[in-house]
Amino acid sequence: MSNSARVESPLEHADFAGLAALKINGGVILREAKLLGHLNLRGNANDPDFLKGVKSALDLDLPLAPCSSAQNANTTIMWLSPDEWLVIVDGVTEAAIEGKLRQSLRGHFAVSDISGAQTMLEISGKDCLQLLQKSIGYDLHLDSFPINKVIGTALAKSSAHIRRTGEYNFQLIIRRSFADYIWLWLQQSSKEYGLSVTL
């Protein structure tokens, strides 16, 4: 794509740069990990060739345990369902990675570029658990939601895939068309703790 093409995240209008400049010291910290590459990968987890193909394309083993995830320097893979994974890569590399996957995989599989379809929000801060308690019905205790676990769940009246990256750190994968609703929801729900936006 040419350099002159303007690219905008689904939350461009939220002006996170302006909000970050306010340097609010809040109990909830929010950052948009925007414009990443998102690939939806489908395939048969029982097919060794499929697993091998993914490994050779991404240099990462496909996480097979339900609700698990795997990560290396450039790539995160989240288990979404028994035959479905979300592969997150650096922005603009998604087409090349999709190509690599298509090259390495044989048989029945599917790869869909959904980079425009969703965005990632990173939520952290001492009060982020309460914010999530308001938003989702899942048990956030570390015993039931350990680090690196990924869940797909209802978030308020929308939905999200949520991955825990630390005791107080979460990644939320949300759909583009619902991004504004979720942004409004998160603002409302974090009001009492203070919301600081970082870049």
Next chain:
Amino acid sequence: MKQINRVDNGGRINRHKTLVFTFNNKTYQGFEGDTLASALLANGVDVVGRSFKYSRPRGIVTADAQEPNAIFQVGSSQATTIPNPRATQTELYKNLECHSTNGWPNVDFDLMGTVGKIGGAAMPPGFYYKTFMFPQSMWMSYEKIIRKGAGLGCSPQLPDPDSYDKLHHHCDVMIVGAGPAGLSAALSAARAGARVIIADEQNELGGSLLCTRQLLDGQAAQVWIDKTISELAQNKNVILLPRSTVFGYFDHNYIGINERRSDHLGEVDHNGTRQRLHKVRAKQVILATGAHERPLVYGNNDVPGCMLASAVSTYINRYGVVPGKTLALMTTNDYAYKAALDWHDAGRKVALIVDTRASSDGDMVKEAMQRGINIVFGHAIIDVKGSKRVKSVEVAKLNDSADKVLGSSVNYVCDTVASSGGWSPVIHLSSHTGSRPVWRDDIQGFVPGETVQAQHVCGGLQGVYNLSQTLKDGFSCGAVAAQEACKGHGNDHDDDLNVVPQIDELSESASMALFHIPHFKPTSRAPKQFVDYQNDVTAAGIEMANREGFESIEHVKRYTALGFGTDQGKLGNINGMAVTAKSLGKTIPETGTTIFRPMYTPVTFGALAGSDVKQLFDPARFTAMHSWHLAQGAEFEDVGQWKRPWYFPQPGETMQQSLQRECLATRNSVGILDASTLGKIDIQGKDAREFLNRIYTNPWSQLAPGRCRYGVMCKEDGMVFDDGVTSCIDDNRFLMTTTTGGAPGVLAWLELWHQTEWPELEVYFSTVTDHWATMTISGPNSRKVLEKITSADVSNEAFPYMGWIPAEVAGVKARIFRISFTGELSFEINVQANYGLHTWEAVIAAGEEFNITPYGTETMHILRAEKGFIIIGQDTDGSVTPQDLDMNWVVGKKKEFSYLGKRSWTRIDNQRSDRKQLVGLKPKDPNFVLPEGAQIVFEKGQAIPMTMVGHVTSSYFSACLGYSFALAVVKGGIDRKGQSVFLPLADGTTVEAEICSSVFYDPKGERQNV
């Protein structure tokens, strides 16, 4: 202003903080820590409302959730007013303003009083059934009067200024009630390492310990409470929720809690969350809800000044309020003597204690004797004198079985009557999950019965009233629940920590099973003996219901309205059952039980709505170009949850003018539509093509890569349910488009058939709706616009109709589809959505010289209707086959495998020639736009009911055609082209129209294929 009933010291109130409040427009003072009820009693306010049926003056009876009378309208404005909170559970705040809900227009001089008195005679039990049903047509008129008199309170008329929210929890042990049983259970469960939540409806944790006279380990109960709360608060696995009512206990140990976070601080909470709804999923639930005291049923027992014995104790000990000058106590048990001792301690006069038992030698009875209080055994208070306040009582001797009074009565002067008929365990929550309560004779009360929930009960709820026993019960219950919940991962804890403090328990004599006090006269002629205060249900009324054949307690309830008030029969239901049992000569368990349902006490709608209000009520979905539409002043239409531009008005334009401008610009030059909301499904796998063959009605075997095809989907019944264009990306990959609203349903439909019927087909589906931003440029100049921003060859030769090409548009990787929903030369440009606005702006800039005109869904509807293109859900309604739509061309004849819907078309009903079929309609008056939904008849003058033969599905004025037109379904319509039909309209006029082809514009399709 003097609080005449406030004693000089004692109570858990802050006497340094005076709070001014108004009740029925009169100003009073109370203290921080007061409830509205304790403050009113402190000020000597006797009458707080009027009763529903008889309009009798009523005073405060209880100090808890049972309160039937002190039900107020609280709040000073139409935005903040709350109907029906109980004053006994409403914490006083500065400038609280409240009014009686009963007693329209005035509690002291009540107009309804006269009506009520007449009405009383005219309102026997079963009044509704007997009176209001006949004639039924009068119900609306009756209702207006009844509602006004009934004092159900008023809803707020303005938006609530406060915020509410919800919080989800998961825990090992959920404990309901923080009295001695709940607190000790919390201690042992927490010590065992369980995740514990303990909730209590009161402002302070402690329950009955908050006003006990007993010492624990030689110290005031408060010391034990403080130590306990401090230990629990320091445990990070424990959540303490005061001011939090568990209002519902649902299946799978799902608990609803309403936490009142700032109700006690003021009328409006500008900063935080006023109320929070906690939704708890608990592994184990411990109910430690305690017990409610039962009043006795005696003559004129509703005169203000008649109270529960325990309430009298609570007001004295907890609030420093003695609610009268001279007390008469009637009791069936030792425990209630506490009220008299407390009253005596407060320095006021106890006229007498009337004990219905023959004797008692319990410790408190002895103490009362030692103090010289007059105790009359084997007697009862049979009648109360006074109207707005107790003036005296009539006391008479009971026979041995306590069902008759003997001799004559003696009058005692007093202004307060405390009564106690024993205690009823608070079984409401256990009932919520369907558990039938079980009667226990030894405690004269119902306790929770068998349950399928992981539920434990302890303390007063199972009739354990002795404090040491209660604490012991709590400790062991908490430990057991924790062990059950944390199998395998709990702490190795030391049970020795769970030590019951040393308590000197008082000896008590047995209590007497007595509910309804007899009178010299039969119940029907005795002074009114109230059972359910809120609905004015009397013992006489219940007996009458029994005489009239209503013997099941459920029928008695419905006939008399027992338990139908906002208090849900907390105070009166057991007594009502006892009266029924007595009159039918049965026992209480034989009479049956009533089951309590959620909510335990009323919950405001605000709390139930939480944050899901205003813009968060329903998610709004936006496309990547939304900000552009907003800047252009678009009007929006809701399509599913999407906000789609409806039309783009220019200053001064009417909607019709905008539509005409948008239509003509598109037909004559070029228009642009944001089509991003259409559903898009990426279909991959070697069997994708075969899958399409089975799911669509038309064939897909021959569709080459680079080509697009329109398809129709039917359900098994043969009825059309979605349509759209699907394009072949390569032999193993297709991009399906669906209607905007149908997208999730279609994806689920594909998955359903793949997963359940054809799992052998190798195919995957992924939604890519949000990934693509889609803009359609349409009109004779659309190619010229596109050529300015792409280097791809988009000529008709290189890129023919119903094809697609990958291309770069405005520097962005794109897929361009030559498909048309307007009938004009059209290009649908799809780019990754993050580049959507950039690309859209580039197209607009390129189109400027052609006056490119953005159009919305309404113009899209008009343009497609001119071409006879259907919209699923508008021109179809789930009862329309492709054949009905005259779309036989979309039905595959030679597909190898069958496909969805095919078989159903052979059903006789689907082959009728008089099915409703899609046709065009031309109104005779070319300027008259038929109303959509208008019914169609063949004969003009037929009498009503006319034979209806169809209806209008889409109707517009066409600027391009110069006349109005419509699409409609008409019985046998396809063969009736050229015939007239009539449309009788709601205003009485009838309009004539001619059936014609549904394609009005460019019937040969020449404009789109250039």
